[in-house]
Amino acid sequence: MTTFQPAIAATLDHLQARVLVRGWLSANNIVFHQDGQGQLVDTGYVSHADQTLVLVDHALAGRPLAEVVNTHLHSDHCGGNAALAARWPGLRITVPAASRSKLLPWDDGQLSYRETGQRCPPFVPQAFLADGDMLQLGGRPWQVHAAPGHDPDAVLLFEPETATLISGDALWQQRLAIIFPELDDTPGFDDAARVLDRIEALQPRLVLPGHGEPFTDVAAALAASRQRLAAFQAAPLKHRAHAARSLVVYNMLEHRRRPRQALVDWIASTPIFLKALQCVGDPDRAQRAAEATVARLLADGVLTASQADGIDQVQMADD
Ligand SMILES: [Zn+2]
Structure with a gap:
């Protein structure tokens, strides 16, 4: 307590x-x-x-x-x-x-x-x-x-x-x-x-x-x-990018570790991200924006990359 x-x-x-x-x-x-x-x-x-x-x-x-x-x-x-x-x-x-x-x-x-x-x-x-x-x-x-x-x-x-x-x-x-x-x-x-x-x-x-x-x-x-x-x-675009990052982190706080592609696909198919990243109705752009968001979280050390069963994984950096 x-x-x-x-x-x-x-x-x-x-x-x-x-x-x-x-x-x-x-x-x-x-x-x-x-x-x-x-x-x-x-x-x-x-x-x-x-x-x-x-x-x-x-x-x-x-x-x-x-x-x-x-x-x-x-x-x-x-x-x-x-x-x-x-x-x-x-x-x-x-x-x-x-x-x-x-x-x-x-x-x-x-x-x-x-x-x-x-x-x-x-x-x-x-x-x-x-x-x-x-x-x-x-x-x-x-x-x-x-x-x-x-x-x-x-x-x-x-x-x-x-x-x-x-x-x-x-x-x-x-x-x-x-x-x-x-x-x-x-x-x-x-x-x-x-x-x-x-x-x-x-x-x-x-x-x-x-x-x-x-x-x-x-x-x-x-x-x-x-x-x-x-x-x-x-700079409202910064707010949108910040929101997308925060919502990905929130999801990763629940999952702790998940396949990188599964995270990217989840972002690219979840409505709030399509709006935040301005890719409604454009699946290719949504995939790219989702990949870029995950890549930035990895580059910033919020997430870390690993491999399990031959699959690329991401996890919370503090795990
Ligand atoms: Zn709230």
Whole structure:
């Protein structure tokens, strides 16, 4: 279990919260205690669902899990919902209201999973969060703020007394998450910039991000995100290339090692890459762009090449 600096640990205790910092394939999980029951914000990726169950069980110390809240419905934030609902029947699943029509009924075409080639087992939500709502977490009222940009439907959760922000993927300490609408030629950069302004106006003193450790130097994180966002706005092709790389890495975090050609073929046939790399309807160009993306990840040392059974393989460099 990660230990945090004393001031952060004290605030989390005060909020009846525990932050389970996960690897990048799974978003962090935040466990709250309320009325002898548990609540959980974000549930990780499906391939880590067993680990999520163990971690949440441990954090709850025998109490039942009553509610799951998702900041947004990317596969690394809600991939554990179905397993948790199976483990705790009657679990209430609360999601952003803007996603409601994509879930009821479950619509693979509207949700991002088919598009990104990622997996997420279906679940049924019972409650919805909209901008301006209040939500009880750990026995305290948390504000709900819309946070479009990275994901058009996403929400932020903010507790005013301690000025603690659950930022999802809208603000990380160092990096900036992909602005997904832009890959589909839909404006998203300006929304992302407005969300950073909105976060600044809330004056958070502690941020619990979707990925990475909790942090308190919010001004530095906002400055870094704004700088990165401005660079992407000035050169949208760089954002597209960055998005393609990040999505390949995400896939490799699940596979760890796979035949190089299988990875290239997967990239060249997965819709999000065709859009990001601007090769919709041009399979030859898609193959070349996919090969170039893998080659750059190898050249940069993010992936390494090997051979197994006479077949060229790629794997995560840190394996
Ligand atoms: Zn996300």
